[in-house]
Amino acid sequence: MADQKVFLHGLKSEHFRHPLDLQATRSLQQIPALDLVVRNLLGSVAEQFFYLENIASGILVSDRQLPDIHKLLVEACQVLDLEQPQLYIRQNPAPNAYTLAMRGKQPFIVVHTSLVDLLTPEELQAVIAHELGHLKCEHGVYLTLANLVVLAAGQFAPWGTLLAQSLQTQMMEWVRCAEFTCDRAALLVSQDPRVVASVLMKLTGGSPALAPLLNLDAFLDQARSYDQMSQGDLGQLLKEAQTSQLTHPLPVLRAREIDQWAQTQTYSDLLERRLMRYDDQATKGGWRNW
Template identity: 25%
Template sequence: MKNNLKTAVILAGIGGLMIIVGGAIGGTGGAAIGMAIGFVFVGGSYWFSDKLAIKSAKAVEVSAEQMPRYHAIVADLAQRADMPMPRLYVSPDPQPNAFATGRSPQHAAVCVNQGILDVLTWEELQGVLAHEISHVRNRDILISSVAAAVAMGITFLARMAMWGAMFGGGNRDRRGGLLGTLALVILAPMAALFLQKALSRSREYEADRSGARLLGDGEPLARALEKLDRGTKLIPSTVNPAQAGAYIANPLASQLAGGGQKASLSARFSTTHPPMEDRIARLRSGEWRN
């Protein structure tokens, strides 16, 4: 209940920012445009988030005949979670990582990178898949997808506001409005990113907890996270920063590992995941039993 309330507040905040940015473009009419674009982004995210995520990962669906162990583990977890069997995919990405997508448990998909199949034992992979199944059961996927889409909408509107401010005229009476619009162009996307971070971090902790409960053991996922932490820092990925929050481990970690000027701006602002050390410690402390 607490997480659902937090989600509602965060999404409302993102929606409010979108309207404000739209208002900066053209007053009341601009706010209406911002709201309309928000509905378009949210609607598109609702219906097509799974297809976009799978296509972005260059993943292919695998059958039970092709990967029987993969299917057997997920089928068992889905039965334990009392939810339909999701579609299963494998991405050729060599980075050890995984994500779930879809607008509901009835329209869900789970994808693992080839890299995760190469470094994890089947017991550790079961921990990762329990985490992803928990995301599906908790309906985190839709909420995070909508939040990401609305944040993208805010960035789009902010750019419109910037161009509108630059070419809307430059007389003295409008200079104050110009400065205010430019400040909004910078601050609104940053605010949206911070809201996304708060949403994603709470959801990752909850999926870790729910996944451990599903297995009755937090150690397989803890061991898996240790390997994923090392692997994502060593092996780069071409994941779109907008999709980074969907993965169990930050796919941009390799860009951040060097620190300083080596980290790209998109990587610095895409740290949507809680610290791995904290997640592992929580799993091993037995907190998930509470």
């Protein structure tokens, strides 16, 4: 971690929100009563189920339990000017992290042990910051629905099946756009684009054994090559076919996006604490994978 982090007091989600996220969110907001239905009919069930599951199956991080990881959380919340959620570590061989905050009660983040094994402390903080980005942007209602559609349909059948049939395409498009925003939150906390890109590289093809051997510059070149090879109509079609059912954009594209945003005046202004005026149009509440 850097010795001196810039704390972004007064930061709002609109200061760093990706334009694709804004556009996709407005599109979902046009669906009549979607926010109300998810929050009132599904929210309490999903929140209680996942909260109790993690309370029973995870280690709650605190100043007395895994204090070094707790410090990463505290600092990330200070940078993003965000109230501190609970953080749990769960035993799982699949590198992953997710967040829940459906109804504004006891928001929490879960990080799998395999992700801790894979990443450096700086990279782990970037993952935590990405999840905090979902809380900062109040992504919860739509993220809860997306998870029911894609990851938990079986547990909530027949709701999941019906939702998947009617909303899957639009929800997956929104989720992928929201991930770009939360990568920006990770960058605002790490304040080093190479740290965020390194996380994405390791999630693409890393392991505890391979991670020290990976070349970040080569990975960033790979991201640029992907863009160059997909400029034509066929390339665009292939990209859409590759991503249409994914919950996250392709890692190389996420690395390219964060590399480009790190070079913008907007990012520089934020680190220099020149916060912009904003209109708060955020949605409320949920959880989503890194």
